[in-house]
Amino acid sequence: MTIERRRAVADLLAERGDLRLVTGLGSPVYDAFAVGDHDLNFYNWGAMGSAAMIGLGLALAQPDKPVLVITGDGEMLMGIGAFATIAQHRPANLSIVVLDNGQYAETGMQPTATAFGVDLAGVAAACGLRDVVTLRSNDEVAALRARIAARNGTVVAVLKIAPGDQPHTIPLRDGVEIANRFVRRAAA
Amino acid sequence: MNQHTALAPGDAGQSIRPWQRDIHACFTAAGITHVPFVPDAGHKGLIKLCEADPAITTTVLTTEEEGVALATGLWLGGRRSVMLMQSSGVGNCINLFSLLENCHVPFVTLVTMRGEFAEFNPWQIPMGKRTGAALALMDFDVYRAEDAGSVADTVSGAIDHAFFSRRAVAVLLAQRLIGRKDWSK
Numbered sequence: 001m002t003i004e005r006r007r008a009v010a011d012l013l014a015e016r017g018d019l020r021l022v023t024g025l026g027s028p029v030y031d032a033f034a035v036g037d038h039d040l041n042f043y044n045w046g047a048m049g050s051a052a053m054i055g056l057g058l059a060l061a062q063p064d065k066p067v068l069v070i071t072g073d074g075e076m077l078m079g080i081g082a083f084a085t086i087a088q089h090r091p092a093n094l095s096i097v098v099l100d101n102g103q104y105a106e107t108g109m110q111p112t113a114t115a116f117g118v119d120l121a122g123v124a125a126a127c128g129l130r131d132v133v134t135l136r137s138n139d140e141v142a143a144l145r146a147r148i149a150a151r152n153g154t155v156v157a158v159l160k161i162a163p164g165d166q167p168h169t170i171p172l173r174d175g176v177e178i179a180n181r182f183v184r185r186a187a188a
Numbered sequence: 189m190n191q192h193t194a195l196a197p198g199d200a201g202q203s204i205r206p207w208q209r210d211i212h213a214c215f216t217a218a219g220i221t222h223v224p225f226v227p228d229a230g231h232k233g234l235i236k237l238c239e240a241d242p243a244i245t246t247t248v249l250t251t252e253e254e255g256v257a258l259a260t261g262l263w264l265g266g267r268r269s270v271m272l273m274q275s276s277g278v279g280n281c282i283n284l285f286s287l288l289e290n291c292h293v294p295f296v297t298l299v300t301m302r303g304e305f306a307e308f309n310p311w312q313i314p315m316g317k318r319t320g321a322a323l324a325l326m327d328f329d330v331y332r333a334e335d336a337g338s339v340a341d342t343v344s345g346a347i348d349h350a351f352f353s354r355r356a357v358a359v360l361l362a363q364r365l366i367g368r369k370d371w372s373k
Binding site: 046 | 222245247248249250251253254256257258259260261262263264265266267269283284286287290291292293
């Protein structure tokens with residue numbers, strides 16, 4: 001059983017309130033925008049491997065606001081050391097959702113290391129992150145959303161999603177505009 | 189974990205240089221509340237001061253790239269940081285610097301130099317020789333402090349430049365300033 005990624009992202013962002021979202025590059029950018037544009041969406045179009053650490057910075061800067069990182073397995077693998085760094089702080093308001101299809105969808109469906117057996121949830125747990133799950137059904141996503149909103153500790157959720165690409169729904173690409181509107185809204 | 193260990197006066201006197209105290213004072217004056225670092229012997233005293241300061245959160249990174257992303261997230265959320273690293277770390281960051289350029293993220297890093305003066309370890313030289321050029325290539329404004337007396341002004345100017353004008357700024361702390369490494373120990 002696998003998860004349908006667009007449905008999962010839509011469920012995670014439903015009634016988001018003041019949630020701050022950081023996406024990893026590639027498909028998570030399109031997934032988030034497919035749900036709807038938002039000033040508090042930080043569309044990270046590049047800087048591969050940086051999404052979780054941007055989320056850590058935001059979570060530490062604004063400890064009373066929920067911060068959600070949605071990224072792919074390839075992006076998370078490139079910045080896998082972030083699990084070790086985040087575990088130093090374990091912000092209660094930070095959640096990292098990895099959409100794991102074992103593929104680099106953006107570049108032609110080449111297998112990632114998770115396709116060869118790397119267990120990203122296991123890596124996160126071994127780094128000292130305690131609230132770690134791997135999900136395989138869309139039915140489990142509503143409960144995950146509730147845990148994210150609760151802000152009871154850093155959550156890492158690996159969602160085993162169906163392989164394949166999705167329509168490319170393209171949001172803003174101007175980094176200054178993405179950052180400026182985010183900063184304005186996040187400071188409000 | 190963000191542990192604040194009190195410094196014994198004797199310890200502080202022996203291992204913290206006056207210019208490192210000056211940098212710490214710059215951080216306080218400029219409202220720097222987070223200092224991520226990959227450790228370097230040249231930053232040892234400053235790291236101690238930051239860890240002992242309850243107004244500063246420190247983060248030890250697994251790679252300098254993480255510090256670029258962390259600084260971006262902190263700034264998006266309204267906080268100021270300064271990253272500490274060694275010249276070799278600049279090479280690790282190159283693509284991550286695109287984040288700063290694309291989003292005009294104000295960013296400050298203090299880089300202790302290796303490979304430029306009385307260097308014992310030749311493996312430090314390739315990156316050390318190209319540190320300033322690599323930063324400039326990635327659109328940084330690059331400052332350099334050669335002597336202890338100029339460190340405070342250079343660092344406070346770098347912080348102002350970054351946060352007033354939304355620039356990425358690096359301060360290179362000369363290997364001569366840090367002093368020769370004693371390889372007999």
